[in-house]
Each structure stands twice: as C-alpha cells, then as structure tokens.
Amino acid sequence: MSGVLNKLWTALRGAANEAGEAAVDANATRILDQEIRDADAELRDARVALAGMMGKQTVERNHLAEKQAKLDEYAGYIRQTLAKQKAAEAAGQQAEVAKHGALAQEVAAKYAEQEALITASNNVIAEYGKNIDVLKVKITAGETAIRTLKQRADTVKAKQHVIRASAAVAAASSSTDSRARSALDSLERIEKRQEESLAQMDAANTLSAESTGEALEERLRKAGVIPGASATSDVLARFKSEGAPSDGAPPAA
Amino acid sequence: MREVWIQPQHAPVLLKVERLLRKPNAHPLIHALKGVSAAMSTGPVTTQTLLPDLQSGALAASHRYTFSLVEGLEPVIQAVAHDYGDVNVYIAVTGEIAIAQATLFPVARVRDTARLNDRILRTEKLFDLANISIDAHPDGSEFYVIYGALRATSALSDIEFEIDTLARNAVDAAGAYREFVK
Numbered sequence: 383m384s385g386v387l388n389k390l391w392t393a394l395r396g397a398a399n400e401a402g403e404a405a406v407d408a409n410a411t412r413i414l415d416q417e418i419r420d421a422d423a424e425l426r427d428a429r430v431a432l433a434g435m436m437g438k439q440t441v442e443r444n445h446l447a448e449k450q451a452k453l454d455e456y457a458g459y460i461r462q463t464l465a466k467q468k469a470a471e472a473a474g475q476q477a478e479v480a481k482h483g484a485l486a487q488e489v490a491a492k493y494a495e496q497e498a499l500i501t502a503s504n505n506v507i508a509e510y511g512k513n514i515d516v517l518k519v520k521i522t523a524g525e526t527a528i529r530t531l532k533q534r535a536d537t538v539k540a541k542q543h544v545i546r547a548s549a550a551v552a553a554a555s556s557s558t559d560s561r562a563r564s565a566l567d568s569l570e571r572i573e574k575r576q577e578e579s580l581a582q583m584d585a586a587n588t589l590s591a592e593s594t595g596e597a598l599e600e601r602l603r604k605a606g607v608i609p610g611a612s613a614t615s616d617v618l619a620r621f622k623s624e625g626a627p628s629d630g631a632p633p634a635a
Numbered sequence: 636m637r638e639v640w641i642q643p644q645h646a647p648v649l650l651k652v653e654r655l656l657r658k659p660n661a662h663p664l665i666h667a668l669k670g671v672s673a674a675m676s677t678g679p680v681t682t683q684t685l686l687p688d689l690q691s692g693a694l695a696a697s698h699r700y701t702f703s704l705v706e707g708l709e710p711v712i713q714a715v716a717h718d719y720g721d722v723n724v725y726i727a728v729t730g731e732i733a734i735a736q737a738t739l740f741p742v743a744r745v746r747d748t749a750r751l752n753d754r755i756l757r758t759e760k761l762f763d764l765a766n767i768s769i770d771a772h773p774d775g776s777e778f779y780v781i782y783g784a785l786r787a788t789s790a791l792s793d794i795e796f797e798i799d800t801l802a803r804n805a806v807d808a809a810g811a812y813r814e815f816v817k
Binding site: 429532533535536537539540541543544545546547548549550551552563564565566567568569570571572575 | 638682705707708709710711713715716719720721722723725726727728729730731732733734736737738739740741768770771772773774778780781782784805806808809810813816
C-alpha cells in the first residue's frame with residue numbers, strides 16, 4: 383500500500399515545480415489505476431495458485447486413501463499367514479511352519495514400506511496445507527488492498543468530477559451569479575445581508591417613531607415650544623418675576 | 636467458467652445456487668431471484684440516482700436547499716445552501732465513494748500560502764466531517780476547497796447531514812481564513 387504513495391511522491395519530486403504539483407490529481411489517478419490493475423493480476427494469480435494447490439492436496443489425499451487401503455490389505459495377509467503358521471505348528475507340519483513364516487516376513491517388509499509411504503504422503507499433504515494457508519492470507523490481504531486502492535481512486539475521481547463541474551458552472555456564469563458562489567462570496571453575502579437588515583431595522587425604528595408623532599413632539603419640547611422638563615427654568619423665572627410669595631395659586635398668565 | 640465475488644460466509648449458499656444453475660432447467664431459481672432483486676434496492680447508488688432522493692428529501696422540503704444536476708461527461712449535483720449565503724456544494728458519486736465539496740477561494744487571492752497552509756493544518760480539526768485541499772480547475776487555476784467523503788451507500792439522512800455540515804463549515808472556514816485573502 384505504501385508503494386502507491388511512494389510512487390506518487392516520486393512522480394511529484396520528479397516534477398519538482400508548481401506545474402508538476404498541479405498535476406498531482408492526474409498522476410494519482412494514473413498510478414492508482416495501474417496499482418489496482420497490478421493488484422488485481424496478483425490476486426488472480428494467487429487464486430489460481432490456491433486452486434492448483436488445493437487440487438494437488440486432494441489428489442495426494444486420494445493417494446493416501448489408496449495407500450491406507452493397501453496397508454490394511456497387508457495387515458490382513460500378515461494375520462492370515464501368522465494364523466496358518468500357528469495351525470501348522472499345532473499340527474507339527476514343520477515345512478508349512480517355515481513357509482508361512484517366510485511369507486509373513488515378506489508381507490511385514492511390504493507393510494513397513496507402505497507405512498513409510500503413508501508418513502511421506504501425510505507430510506506432503508501438511509506441506510500443501512501450509513501453502514494453502516499462506517495463499518489464503520495473501521488473497522485476503524490482496525482483497526483488502528484492492529478495496530482500499532479503489533476507494534482512494536474513487537475519491538480522487540469524484541473530486542475531479544466535482545471540480546470540473548464547479549469550473550464549468552463558474553465559466554458559464556457571471557461573477558455576481560449566485561450559481562457559481564464560493565464560500566468566501568457567500569460569507570460576504572451573508573455579512574452584507576446582516577448589515578442590510580441592521581440598517582433596515584434602524585430605518586424601521588425611525589419610521590415608527592415618526593408615525594406616532596413622538597419625534598415631532600420631542601423636538602418641540604426640546605425647543606421649548608411645548609412645555610416639558612426643559613421648561614423648568616421658565617416656570618422659576620415666572621415665579622421670581624411676581625416679586626412676592628402668593629397663597630400658592632399659580633400666577634395668572 | 637466465471638469468477639464470482641462473494642462474502643466468504645456465503646460460500647455454502649453459492650454452492651447450492653451453482654448446482655441449481657448447472658441444471659438445464661433452472662426456472663424455479665430464476666423465478667425466486669426475481670423476487671429477491673425486486674426486494675433489494677434498484678442497483679448501485681450513482682449521482683443520477685442520488686439527485687431525485689435529495690430533491691424529495693428533508694433539506695429540499697425545508698426550502699433551505701435547492702438541488703440540480705450539472706450536466707457533463709460526469710454529471711454532478713449542485714446544492715445551493717440558502718441558509719449559508721447560497722454557497723454552492725457539489726456532490727458526486729464514484730464507485731463506493733460520495734464526495735460533497737465547496738470552493739473556499741482561489742489560491743491566486745491568498746497573500747501568503749505558507750502561512751495560510753500552516754493555519755489550516757492547525758485549525759482544520761475544528762471543521763467536523765470535512766477536509767481542506769487544493770484542487771486545480773481544468774484551466775490550471777487552483778482553489779482551496781473543503782470537502783467530505785462518505786460511502787455512497789450511506790443513508791440519505793447521513794448524506795444530507797454531510798451536505799448541511801459542509802455548507803456551514805465552508806462559510807465558517809472562509810471566515811476563519813479570510814485574513815489571508817486579498
């Protein structure tokens with residue numbers, strides 16, 4: 383897996399300039415696709431090897447069964463020969479005893495030979511088994527590697543499709559067109575909207591204040607036209623101008 | 636002879652199917668499989684199959700998003716996020732991967748890319764479900780983009796969540812890195 387990235391970095395270093403770095407996507411796609419093809423081929427080879435190995439193991443198992451049958455056959459002969467030897471001994475037939483003894487020897491030798499063959503056969507089957515296990519691990523690892531490679535290739539390709547589409551949309555629309563909006567454009571638009579809505583709120587407050595007449599009255603009061611808190615000094619001045627304190631009734635205007 | 640790709644645990648089932656298919660008359664099996672394929676989804680997810688799902692989904696129904704197809708050699712879905720200043724999010728499906736991506740700003744407008752890249756590497760983790768990369772348009776002009784990847788077979792609600800998160804992250808990222816842009 384790290385081989386892919388190494389190849390990619392090598393391709394990039396080889397370019398060693400900005401134009402080369404811009405070509406990273408094209409390189410990534412090419413290298414990933416090649417890597418997937420290689421891994422697929424390797425996986426296919428491993429599967430063929432596994433099938434071959436399992437076939438050979440089956441053949442060897444069949445041979446083992448044949449050898450085992452032969453061994454059982456020899457065991458039967460040995461038992462029969464020994465029984466006949468025993469019978470000859472009981473009957474006192476010395477020549478028969480010697481003949482069966484020799485036969486038993488001969489079959490026992492064959493039996494030992496067959497036993498050795500069976501041991502060898504078992505070893506071969508176990509050896510195939512080891513190879514089969516190794517190949518199965520290799521195949522599982524290969525399948526995982528291919529899945530990862532395909533996901534990487536899919537990601538790079540999907541990004542290329544997306545960037546091509548956004549470039550096409552940008553090319554087909556004006557800079558103010560909402561159809562080709564980058565995040566920065568959108569952020570500025572959001573902020574402009576917020577400013578506008580703040581300004582709108584201020585304007586709305588002013589309008590509503592004016593429409594209830596508050597603004598006019600407030601201005602008149604400040605100008606002293608309408609009596610209010612600002613006219614306190616006028617009141618005091620009027621009382622002072624009377625010269626003498628009265629019974630508390632307001633002075634005649 | 637043909638190679639068949641299956642999950643290892645389904646091997647016994649495949650063996651039975653294989654035996655049935657070796658017979659000249661496999662009609663009962665074919666009949667049964669028709670029911671199975673009808674029950675399963677209508678094939679793999681593609682950009683084209685995703686569009687109607689999004690257009691009838693929750694994001695479109697709330698009028699917060701408008702989805703349309705950008706025609707081309709490889710069609711791509713364009714989502715306009717009305718809540719986020721109409722930022723454009725593009726969605727493409729390739730094989731097993733679905734990508735949602737938004738353009739942040741052109742590389743050409745960045746004053747000091749080294750400093751910006753440093754800032755991005757330190758702050759990108761704040762933008763959940765998103766990565767930031769530099770991508771080149773076919774004309775060679777380069778852009779900082781923000782994107783999220785997920786399995787194409789993800790539930791529609793997960794894809795919608797990814798799109799909505801990405802639109803918000805795109806605008807937030809543009810704000811976070813604006814000081815580097817002239």
